[in-house]
Amino acid sequence: MNIFYNVKAQWLAYVAFFLVLGLIPAYVDDGFLLNQMSTYGVYGLLALAISLCWGFGGILNLGLGIPFGLGAYGMAMTMQMQSQDSSNPIPPFMLNNSLDHLPMLWVPFNSTVIGIALALIVPTLFCAIFGGLMFRARVSGPFFAIMTLAMLSAWYTLILDLQPYTNGVNGITPPAPLKIGGFTLDPYSPLAYWTVFALLLIATFAAKLMTLSRFGLVVQAVRGDAERVRFLGYNVASYETAIYTISGLIAAIAGCCWVTLTQYVSPAQFDTTLSLSMVIWAGVGGRLSLIGSIVGAFIIMGAQSYLGDALLATWLLVLGGFFILVVRFLPKGLIGLVESLLGRFPVGLKKSNGDHQLPSGAMFPQAGE
Amino acid sequence: MALGSFFGSFELSSFINALILGVSIASIWLLAALGLTIIYGTAGVINMAHGEFIMLGAYSSYTLQSYLGLPFFLCVPASFVIVAAVGLILERGLIRYLYKRPLDTLLATFGVSLVLMQGVRLIFGSDPKYLAVPQIFQNNMQLGFLNISVFRVVVLAVTIGAAVALWALFYRTRFGVQVRAVMQNKEMAASFGIDADRVYMLTFALGAGLAGLAGSLFGVLNIVLPTMGASYVVQAFLVVVVGGGTLAGSVVAGGATGELQSIFAYFTNDTFARFVLFVLIVVFLRIRPQGLFAPSATRR
């Protein structure tokens, strides 16, 4: 049997991967690099969310920018309010929009705890509602993907238009880094890196556990053939909504981290190009593998940072071409290469891992997806 | 001022002009969506590069005009042919292998759109290009208080012409019968001796050509830029989704959304109108997820 499908081996690979990532700050003390790698960690979270939703759940979500952006805005509002005090009670941009008191929308963000909670809850709630509405109407597959894209544009327009509340296209720039308690989180410090790292670790392990659980089994079945699962008596819409919402939560967490690192959020977070890029990362890395997608994000964003200037105008051309090749020839992404490679060295018949008879760690692509 | 009042002043003459304008906007959206309708309706392919086909049509017209001196009314059908050829190459080279994986065609065509956009940018540069039209198209027509620009009338005429031609193609020709058969059930049609591959190839080329046609007109109405296609893609998709993937559906959906956009914009402002329209579409799809006139076909 291909060791790629062995669950224990997979866990080992995950642990090793995170070990390597975690040890990086020990060898790197360049603030810029740490910050850059922390942002890659955020991209990894986003790729993870896509992989969970699309690779594992079979739901192509082209609008992951929505929870990402909403989480980012929530965190930005929290951080902005941290800089306001009694002598300077409302953010400066509001004064320029003729607001003389803090709008109701912003009042809860006075408290850091409530602000962060809202930054996570609101996007998750939105995903639950939107997903619920769509899946209950049995809108799925490509139609759903288009609807997420349309919803993304709608949010972009909305946030842009609500200029007095969101500062429109200029976005919100909290003047100081995040403060928790009396403690400031410097975006260039190893601590910021480890915070993102810890969140990525927890999210990945939680997602992996989910894929191995009974819930995960049903979700995979839905991905394979939703109609059949429906006939078996399961409420397909709730499973789809659940996986969509969970991936939304992960994206919201990513959004919060993002603002902590860059101190900036704007409607550009809701750009279709950004959301489509997230899908590319997962697609190139291998959407069926959680780690594959994360690595895909690292590879592409790393290439953009380091090769992007060398290639200048042709970078997007290369990216597009590369993506076409991957979709056409490597539907399982780069991790598919690893899978085939490991398939050449099968490990002897192993006893099954407890009650998981099905190779649930291997997420096969099904026909018609 | 504009954001505050929901209902601005109402004047009958300008409201009627807004209604006429709505027809024009509808024709623009429909023209942009026709190619996509054909491709999606027949093969179930979501072509994310559709916007770039439109853009290629505009650039084809520009190149023909600037370098070969072709008059505008010849550039339009020439753009149709050129972009149809591009679509043909794309279908044979890439799409053909992905029919069983609809989500993957979506992503692959997204890659194609990146390549096309960047390719055009590298060849032509990022700056906007100028597309010349005959003098007669630069004015407007006035009938009493009714006002419409001549070029919008041209676009409307082309849209109607294209829609009628497509209807005739699908319902009055042998090829059309084949297409409809393949749409309903590919395997059954193949067992009757219809070359489904060829049908797919030709319909994809046709859809691409229609996009090119639209682009050559839009380049005059608006602007010729490598990024011009992006703004038409989402609108076109919404028309197709609301219409359900059939020709009749797209016509009605395009008509309704275009007209509503104009009416909302008349009473409020463009931004709000766009947002309200989005919300309405989402609600509509919740109520009727298969669209207005969905084809009676195998489940997708």
Add this chain to the structure above:
Amino acid sequence: MGTHRRDFLKKTALVGGALVAAPYGFVRNIDQAWGAESWVKKGQPIKIGVLFSLSGALAVPEEDSTLVMQYAIDEINKAGGIDGSPIEPVIVDAKSDFTVYSEKTKELILRNKVVALFGCYTSASRKAIMPTVMAQNHLLYYPTCYEGAECTQNAICTGPLANQHSKDLIPFMVEKFGKKVFFVGSNYVWPKESNKNAKIWLQQAGGELVGEEYIPLGSSEFGPVLNKIREAKPGFIFSTVVGASDIAFHKQFKQEGFKVDSMPIASLTTGEIETRAMGNEFGAGHFLSAPYFQTMDNPTNHKFVEGFLKSKYGKNGTTHYNMEETYISAYVFKYGLEKALAAVGYDALTPRAIRDHSGGIKVEADVAPEGLIWIDDKNFNTWLKPKIGQCQADGSFKIVKSADENVAPDPYSIYPESGKCTADGLVAPDGKIRKSVI
């Protein structure tokens, strides 16, 4: 199985946690790692960062800025550089992506250790990088018109502010075309702020606002707006529509039957590049307010236009006002650096020191193609002369009015309750000073 898994996880978590926590003790203080070196060394090239988009949607205005910066740097280096050292530009492509802007800013400051940054076109990209610039106490030269309402201690801006831009244009248009005006703009901050300023000038000129509409960014459907304009019958239109929408607006304006002689469009953005893109028949007759036009008739401008278009950087064929604003920012930097070096010397030179010594710096008429300008010593924007040009049938602009005196930049002109921007920060009416206000 459940116990196995839980056990396994516990062990992994403990081991992982220990491994992760251990190296924390070994990490050195980041500040120490690179704070010791000086920014500029005598005899060594002076590194600056050029951060514009060379690809993507913003490439059209921004690529030219990079080209003209290179031209200016070549010119300065040929004349001996700064204190004998040449300027070495580090040019990066921001790809019209704000995440790239943010990342490249950090890279330029922290890794390349440039002593100043030149960049950004849209306010959104400027806002994206300012937190980094301010946190690192660095210096950004922002060479484009913008809405103001900022008081940072780390930026010098060479483009007109909202209060300078339309000051002469509105009264001039009211005088020539009548009291009624319709405002059309793209739906974001800069047009809205510009319109707020314009309303004040309009009121002072005795005009009347008959409509105000905002179009979604990037939209090219102007039918509904033109319909409303037709109904409102203004004497002229004041446009703050930007980008591709601007071109579509002018085209549809003519196509819908509006006559430029009776109801022209007066804008703050439609310059030579836009007119060339839309076609001269659509651009002719409209008005633009800018501090610079390619057709300006003075020896400095002739030298600039000829020299630039002949050079290897002049491939795009025009010298747009945005490009000229970028050109002079290079000279503002040169004079500022010279002054700072003379004051504090090489070892103590920091980007902030350059900024602090740049107050009052003049770029004389023999260097600046737009004429004499100088940097305000309080808010570090530019005193310039806005001019009004009318587009001719061949696409060039004829200057129909020029301000007599340089106009003072005032970023908070319409928000007096916010205070006054000084070199140390924003001084509120109650005397409290706030720094880094964006």
